[in-house]
Amino acid sequence: MKIVTTTLELKDKVTIASKALAKKSVKPVLAGFLFEVKNGNFFICATDLETGVKASVNCAEISGDARFVVPGDVLQKLVKVLPDETTELSLEGDNLVITSGSTVFRITTMPADEFPDIAPAESGISFEIDTSLLEEMVEKVIFAAATDEFMRNLNGVFWELHKGFLRLVASDGFRLALAEEQIENEEETNFLLSLKSMKEVQNVLNNTTEPTVVVRYDGRRVSLTTNDVETVMRVVDAEFPDYRRVIPETFKTKVVVSKKSLQESLKRVMVIASKGSESVKxxxxxxxxxxxxxxxxxxxxxxxxxxxxxxxxxxIAFNPKFIVDALRRIETEELEMNFVDSTSPCQINPLDISGYIYIVMPIRLA
Amino acid sequence: MKIVTTTLELKDKVTIASKALAKKSVKPVLAGFLFEVKNGNFFICATDLETGVKASVNCAEISGDARFVVPGDVLQKLVKVLPDETTELSLEGDNLVITSGSTVFRITTMPADEFPDIAPAESGISFEIDTSLLEEMVEKVIFAAATDEFMRNLNGVFWELHKGFLRLVASDGFRLALAEEQIENEEETNFLLSLKSMKEVQNVLNNTTEPTVVVRYDGRRVSLTTNDVETVMRVVDAEFPDYRRVIPETFKTKVVVSKKSLQESLKRVMVIASKGSESVKxxxxxxxxxxxxxxxxxxxxxxxxxxxxxxxxxxIAFNPKFIVDALRRIETEELEMNFVDSTSPCQINPLDISGYIYIVMPIRLA
Known part of the structure; x- marks a missing residue:
């Protein structure tokens, strides 16, 4: 096996794949990258069994076939310090020899037999969406998900395809965020991705320069594909609650307020609220x-x-942190707060723009 | 009592004093700021018994006398979020009323009786030194001090006035850093300041806009004075080892190397060295x-x-971290490494510039 590539391309693809690397694993191979050299293609793969990444590396030269695992931590550090623009990879027995300028690394590899298959979802429902649009939608809801991994049905983001819209919803039981956009797919389906998978989604969207991404769902797994990289995630086998029930239908009080003024006011009252009560009237x-x-x-x-x-x-009283969280995701200068009464959920949304709503439960008044 | 001041001045002086605030204290008053209003002066003070800060606040209006303690954490947060340019302070019983724009804080105060006296060193040896010069000297040695608080004689920086020079020395037993500069004081003395006090020294130098600072030592305490702020620190009652013994007098090998090349080379070899051996040959x-x-x-x-x-x-072999630490403090493009043999200390210093030397012990070759 011999590979010649730019050091930058190698670094980029290792960095992209590294996000799926298992942090703590009983299986040592999962803390490593699978190098797959076959038919003139070179793939770097990583998986923690929940998510998987398969990145194709663009090379000036690829010869021979090989399949082996490289220790994750060492490779991640190593690709950042290679001195020359070009890097050459070859094998010496079980050692991967990485040569760049006057630096030579000889890294002990592991056999690839135990490395799990990261097969992508090949059939199922798929749609294409603007990368930055999806990134924005994720950012607008993900913070509202429960962070407790044991609350399996709330520790993630619910995806719903409904009447030509993609809707993302997240809730931790105290507040709920919902973002929706039109897509070119009329099929009806839904699935739940864990917070960990959603962070992987963010990572993919954040790291690609491609203007669009293809999302595919086969009933068990979801994959995101951009140019050279395919990322596969398992859906969560749990029921997301019926979120429509918590969205109020009519309101009795509507307040329009400058986002910046409310943000600064909240900062001030939180000096005291953060010392115990966590409550602002x-x-x-x-x-x-x-x-x-x-x-x-x-x-x-x-x-x-x-x-x-x-x-x-x-x-009415709220935990101020729950309001602050929402304001950060609203892009308009003014926003609406819609109330029913002091014990019913309040709806916050940008002024005169649809596509994003945030629901927050009040705190009982002392 | 009534005080009117700019919000910025109040924030600045609270921030400066906050560095001496006790983090965890059995005495609640030490987690607070002493407000001292007397004879038309307003001082904000803080101390953790080891270091103390007394900052004079410039005010548009000061009337009445008062002395009380304000909770530290709340005040620090509060001064950062006051909305108006001007802030007014007054007392309502035991409450400090802070008014700025349309925001009113009423903060519960504590009596000042238990607040310790932060008397500055009034007599003793003193010298004036360029603020940025002293800052640089501290930065060049402080990293080499032992971080273990139980090693009292090495967990700090040794100050020596000798033949018209100020010399700062720090060592953790594995390496030693020494910086010296001429000052206008011919007296002979020395003292040891703890790492915690040294960080306070850095803080003072970093936060003042004054070009010079006055250092005073009375045998027990050291104080640094800039325009409005006096910072007092207790010296450590422990003997700093005789550092002159570890500085080699003659060398057998001298290497001149580009600092940048050596830094980058070390980054590369540390990828492997950091996985266990911590040793580079x-x-x-x-x-x-x-x-x-x-x-x-x-x-x-x-x-x-x-x-x-x-x-x-x-x-010869070294722990690469100890070399990296030194390179960061050398400002010349090239540096000297001076060796005796593979078991004796190595001296690193900038090329052709005196005033800074770094001594590092080698590791036994495997």
């Missing part, structure tokens, strides 16, 4: 929203901001 | 220095670089 009357937080040990803070209000006056 | 012959590292599990790396050599050929 919103007192809405006429065109004023007053944010109040008290701590028995440290004192209190009162902060007032101007808003436009329609409907009834209201006093 | 330097093979010096003619005008070549070959860096070699081997790991029984992962393989080996050989890296060659060009050098200028005088004297004998040599094979």
């Amino acid at each position: 919103f007192e809405i009357e006429e065109n004023t929203m007053r944010l109040v937080s008290r701590s028995p040990d440290y004192g209190e803070v009162i902060d007032e901001l101007e808003v436009q209000k329609e409907g009834e006056d209201l006093i | 330097f093979e010096i012959e003619e005008n070549t220095m070959r860096l070699v590292s081997r790991s029984p599990d992962y393989g080996e790396v050989i890296d060659e670089l060009e050098v200028q050599k005088e004297g004998e050929d040599l094979i």
